[in-house]
Every structure is written in structure tokens, then in C-alpha cells.
Amino acid sequence: MNFQDKVAVITGGSSGIGKAAAIELVKQGANVVINGRRENLLAEAAKEIDPTGAHVAYVAGDIADPQIAERLIAEALSRFGRLDTLINNAGIFIAKSFTDYSAAEFDSVLSVNLAGFFHVTQRAADVMLKAGSGHIINITASGVAEQPIKAVPSVLAALTKGGLSAATRSLAIEYADKGIRVNAVAPGVIKTPMHPVETHDFLAKLHPVGRMGENQDIIEAIVYLEASKFVTGEILHVDGGQSAGQW
Numbered sequence: 001m002n003f004q005d006k007v008a009v010i011t012g013g014s015s016g017i018g019k020a021a022a023i024e025l026v027k028q029g030a031n032v033v034i035n036g037r038r039e040n041l042l043a044e045a046a047k048e049i050d051p052t053g054a055h056v057a058y059v060a061g062d063i064a065d066p067q068i069a070e071r072l073i074a075e076a077l078s079r080f081g082r083l084d085t086l087i088n089n090a091g092i093f094i095a096k097s098f099t100d101y102s103a104a105e106f107d108s109v110l111s112v113n114l115a116g117f118f119h120v121t122q123r124a125a126d127v128m129l130k131a132g133s134g135h136i137i138n139i140t141a142s143g144v145a146e147q148p149i150k151a152v153p154s155v156l157a158a159l160t161k162g163g164l165s166a167a168t169r170s171l172a173i174e175y176a177d178k179g180i181r182v183n184a185v186a187p188g189v190i191k192t193p194m195h196p197v198e199t200h201d202f203l204a205k206l207h208p209v210g211r212m213g214e215n216q217d218i219i220e221a222i223v224y225l226e227a228s229k230f231v232t233g234e235i236l237h238v239d240g241g242q243s244a245g246q247w
């Protein structure tokens, strides 16, 4: 059990990949603190993650807000006494032609995908540096960010998730001798509430293997990274072959 007795903070833990990861981590013996903006969704997710409530806590609010980031890390420490793993999972995706993006969309994607990484990671790193150990996992993106797809123009995903990949490697080097590992999972298109069911046939074709990914595919990568003590600065592609080339 890679997560036995560990404490993990998962941003965007009320839906999709984040919720599925929280369920698996608690199954593996972890305590988790999840975050999302909608409190009702978060409370429902917390019940699903651990009906007893003993191994889950939540903090509602926008992860781009430094005060929410602060509260999230404080909750992990006050409720469970430590912080081992941060999963930066909250993120939004808006696909459209470059000139169609509004200034408000630009602001909101940068806010969630970048400020939402920055503030909470800074606070988590403070705690991990004092402890001399920790693991930060960033959920980036594969195809749309690194192997752009003509049919899905999405430069804001490339800008933010590509930046997150670069930041993963940068922090991995900064912290390599401090006991803190920093890795990323770069998903292809995963079946989550982010994608309406009627788009699934189209989205499946965006992968060389011919199918969309499942939450379980991403969870397996998270579990692998947590267990792999010699792995840091890795961008683990879980994308049905998207990043391998053209098809």
C-alpha cells in the first residue's frame, strides 16, 4: 500500500480524476484533504470517499486564492498532523480558435491552472522542506499541450499545462537534494464530467489506441509515481500513445 498512513491534499477533489484518486488513496490507507469551489459537491464527494468521515476533510473555495491555498494546507496539518503528498489536479479546459478566446477566458484559465498551482504548492513546499520529505504531483495534459491536435485548438491548455510541465522539471531539480520529489501525469482525454458523453466517440479517435482514458489509468500512474523513490522530474504520459507521434 503506497499511501498507507500518508496525508495527501488533492485540489479539485470533488469530481473526475481528483475524486477517483481520493477514493483510491483512502482505500490504500491515506487521509485526504480535498478542495473545490462548490461546497455541496465537495461534501457529497467526501461522503463517497469515506462514508465514516474519519479519513477525509475538505476546504471549499477557489484554489487560485492564496487564502484558500493556505487553509487547505493548514487543514491537512491540523486534522491529520502532516503532509506527504500534494496532487495539483484542479484545472479547466477551454478549446477554441486562438482569436476567439476572450480576455475573461484567458484570465480564468491562467488563474485556475497556474495561480491554482502556485499558491498551494508554495505552502506545501514550506511544510515539506521542514519535514525533509514530500511528493508533489502535477496533473498536466498530453496531446492538447504537447502534441497539438488540429481538430482541437486549445492554446490556453498548451500555455498553462505546458508551463506546469516545465515547472515540474524546474522544481524537481530545485528540491532533488531536499527529499522532495516533483512529478507530473500528462493525461490524454479521460472520461470525466469534463466531457459530455455525446463527444466520447470523437474524443476516442484522438488516441492512437482508439479509446479515451479512464480515471483508473491516471490513478495507476499516481500510485506508480508515489512508490518510485528514484523518479523525479518525470512527465508520465498516460495518453494512449498521443505523445509518441503522428498517427
Ligand SMILES: NC(=O)c1ccc[n+]([C@@H]2O[C@H](COP(=O)([O-])OP(=O)(O)OC[C@H]3O[C@@H](n4cnc5c(N)ncnc54)[C@H](OP(=O)(O)O)[C@@H]3O)[C@@H](O)[C@H]2O)c1
Pocket (backbone or CB within 6 Å): 011, 012, 013, 014, 015, 016, 017, 018, 035, 036, 037, 038, 039, 041, 061, 062, 063, 064, 088, 089, 090, 091, 092, 093, 112, 116, 139, 140, 141, 142, 186, 187, 188, 189, 190, 191, 192, 193, 194
Ligand atoms: N478529463 C480530461 O480529458 C483531462 C485531460 C488532460 C488533463 N486533464 C486535467 O485533469 C485535471 C482534472 O480534470 P477532470 O477531467 O477530472 O475535471 P472535472 O471532472 O471537471 O473536475 C475538476 C475539479 O476541479 C475543481 N475546480 C475547478 N476549478 C477550480 C478552482 N478554481 N478552485 C478549486 N477547484 C476547482 C472542480 O470543482 P468546482 O468546479 O466545484 O470548483 C472539480 O472538482 C484538470 O487539471 C484537467 O486539466 C483532464
